[in-house]
Amino acid sequence: MADASILDTLPRPQTNRLSGKDHLALLEQMMRIRQFEIRAKELFLKGVIKGTAHSSVGQEAIAVGACHALEPRDFLLTHHRGHGHTLAKGADIGRMFAELMGKDEGYCGGIGGSMHIADFDLNILGANGIVGAGMGLGAGAALAAKLGGDGSVGIAFFGDGASNEGIFHEAMNLCALWNLPLIFFCENNQYGLTTATESVIAGKGIAARGDAYGIPNTVIDGNAPVAVFEAVEKAVLRARAGDGPTLIEAMTYRWDDHSMRANLEGYRSETEEAGWRDRDPIARQRALVLETGEVDASVLEALQESVTAAVEEAITWASDLPEPELASALQMVKVPRGKSNLPEPPPGTRSLTYKMAINEAFHQEMARDDTVILMGEDVGPVGGIFGTTTGLHAAFGPERVRDVPIAEGVLANCGVGAALRGFRPIIEIQLFDFVTLMMDAIVNQAAKARFMLGGKARVPIVFRGPQGAGIRLAAQHTQSLEMLFANVPGLEIYAPASAYDAKGLMAAAIRSDNPVVFLEHKLLYLGAETPVPEEPYEIAPGTARIVRPGRDCTVIATLAMVERAQQAAERLDKKGISVEIIDPRTIKPLDMKTILTSVRKTNRAVVVHEAPLFGGFGGEIAASIMEQAFDWLDAPVGRVGAPEMPVPYNDRLERDYMPDARDIATAIEATCYRS
Missing domain, CATH: 3.40.50.970 (Thiamin diphosphate (ThDP)-binding fold, Pyr/PP domains)
Structure with a gap:
């Protein structure tokens, strides 16, 4: 009782104070x-x-x-x-x-x-x-x-x-x-x-x-x-x-x-x-x-x-007093982002790897804006387990580049609190699977703060880290979890598939006044150097990239699946099938306009993602195509994804689990030969 x-x-207060x-x-x-x-x-x-x-x-x-x-x-x-x-x-x-x-x-x-x-x-x-x-x-x-x-x-x-x-x-x-x-x-x-x-x-x-x-x-x-x-x-x-x-x-x-x-x-x-x-x-x-x-x-x-x-x-x-209207409430979900009239710069001749491009974006944005801070596990002198934060601690010091305890909950919530007070935190998720320990901060706090506080708050924060399979880390270190966040209003989800896009989208994410979930694929860290401009630049979210033009089928793919879709398209060239590949680059906002324009030209579509099919973003894109371009379709929209199982450790099984060029090519052929 x-x-x-x-x-x-309990002690008595000193009332004469x-x-x-x-x-x-x-x-x-x-x-x-x-x-x-x-x-x-x-x-x-x-x-x-x-x-x-x-x-x-x-x-x-x-x-x-x-x-x-x-x-x-x-x-x-x-x-x-x-x-x-x-x-x-x-x-x-x-x-x-x-x-x-x-x-x-x-x-x-x-x-x-x-x-x-x-x-x-x-x-x-x-x-x-x-x-x-x-x-x-x-x-x-x-x-x-x-x-x-x-x-x-x-x-x-x-x-x-x-x-x-x-x-x-x-x-x-x-x-x-x-x-x-x-x-x-x-x-x-x-x-x-x-x-x-x-x-x-x-x-x-x-x-x-x-x-x-x-x-x-x-x-x-x-x-x-x-x-x-x-x-x-x-x-x-x-x-x-x-x-x-x-x-x-x-x-x-x-x-x-x-x-x-x-x-x-x-x-x-x-x-x-x-x-x-x-x-x-x-x-x-x-x-x-x-x-x-x-x-x-x-x-x-x-x-x-x-x-x-x-x-x-x-x-x-x-x-x-009057009650609010739905139209005005919708305006409170996110800070409106002005349209950029600046064109994306040409790639140039200087080359960087994917992770080097991300690192350069960090250096340039932290030099440009003193409110940008980076927090995560082992992001300091070591530079992160994948090397994406190399040199930042030396350049900007321990106040702005902070190693934190292994405590993902407070790491993420601390970032949100700092964002509410005018800073622009970058929160590194050492491996993206650990994001499940940050769900309250991302889903209940960052995503909803502006809306539930009446459109007054700004939450400029980036949650970033490596996801996906391919390097034998087993079921709890290799998941593709983008759809956990796609159904949460208030969040933006970026998914660059190239070094050029990684740098430009990271700059855009850091400068955004809305919370961003930034996906980086482990396999892309291992890729070769490709041309990336030296100067700072942004890529406007919701702007898809036509990776490869074609006439017979549109393939929509993200992250590591973009390269595999290109491999599939090259195989099918020999069979006389011309494939157009579109990389959305951001899942939210999603550039359906570019996708629909392509589908109305090719009359067929296949959506590819690494995550299991059920509940994947391919279903959302397929539904939007069916709703908005049905009259142009000559066949149902095809989908390629992983089987309904966690990622296995065994190297052969892991390769079998991930969609590859052969799986994508088979789906494209099935779509092209079906009417």
Whole structure:
């Protein structure tokens, strides 16, 4: 049982640290938050607020005490129960209600809702519906603060349940290693939904876990705003001095159920709830204000009336606002990319390998833009296991080229957090299979941040690494995973098949204001040198390349399959079949215009990819051809892909697994001879 008497065992705050005016300000803020939450729940029960929301009634002292210790330049990240934090940092009540009501004038345009409120002008970087995510994002924001030298510090609020997530440990380790100015603030409200915290926490408690990382930590009374203020002020001063993170565990209690939507019974006793209500943070602060003798009860009554009136006025204002339209919501998914009028430069006579071209793009973009940083495992002096980052550490130093622990979750989330704060991180995925350990950061954070935060955020980040089979690394190091991301709105997917395209597309990816998944094939690293211009250049995403003109069949292929398609076409030349090969170069955006123009000329099409057929991008292209060029087709669209199995280790079986020139030629012939 979560006995409220635990608060009586914690150190008493030094109330003389703050003036009477400060104490009154803390009380007023707590009243505002309490009244907001009470009315939000009532509106939810009436159906005015829909979906779900999570009340912070009972936890107001944490929000106001912590934010009272912050400066305007300081940032915070919060979680699904974050109304109090955002209000305490200065958020407008009316726009808060508007967002919960799904209105166009809400903080996120009615798109994000209760769990995703942000205000970048106030350095509120967003609430988050993924448990613990703010810690990884906060690490990135803190890295940006350190690199930018602006002196800001941040708080990542999280609940007791999040302390068991891997991101908690990964982020604390990274912040301790790099002395990042981030405060880890755990609101221990005794329950993760219905599970008692004490039943799922091993060891000496949440705060004590900081000892393993050399992070100062403390347990405080989370129902006393002065105690919270003192602990956060100390942590802020420490972080601002360059001494790194602090872990604070505040003992508190949520009065309501897990969410306004929940109606769960039987997991908390009446005695337990009554004990915590007796330690109401607002009642305690009210008594403290009266003890100062600077105001009397009538002043506090008038203050409560003023707060209540302000909340009602905000509700009235928000209720009359229009709702967003689908057309405007669609514009929030990605930052629009202007059309480039610059032609692609001629290849010239100087030659580079595929990986040398990628490396040159890194050098040129990092020299051009100081906000470009590179992070990954073994990307530093060693230059990466495939040599794509050679020389970068020497050229740009350890601040901008950072080796990270083997902790893909915080690596990716740290990159997203830094991107939200104006940097352009390149995140190397040592082998692309490890991207599965980054899925939250890529799919839930990077891809959705701009949209769910109302079109305000920019997330200029590149997730890159080698994928594909062909060098005998077995099933967990050789997958082709592009379609895991193709169905995620907000992401761009680049897949260069030549050194020329690799350099130009990498420059475009780094300069993009949207998150990019950049695929590099291991076999292409082993290819010969081919002509690549020395000067920096971009290739516009969504611009396909006609690799080889032809008249009888269009073949669409990417990455290592492009060369194999060329080999197949050369074989078929001898049989009088002329094959046109198109390399889309980017899977999202996809240049269907070039593909359709070719199909309308050849009247036949075959799509080739290395991944298994089922769910592969070939099905999407085939469907688009059938929908938009059906009248020109003389045969069904053919598809070539791997069998429905993981990649085998045995070298002969691996060769059999991967589509080759013979497989492609067979599919082209079958399509050409079928009518």
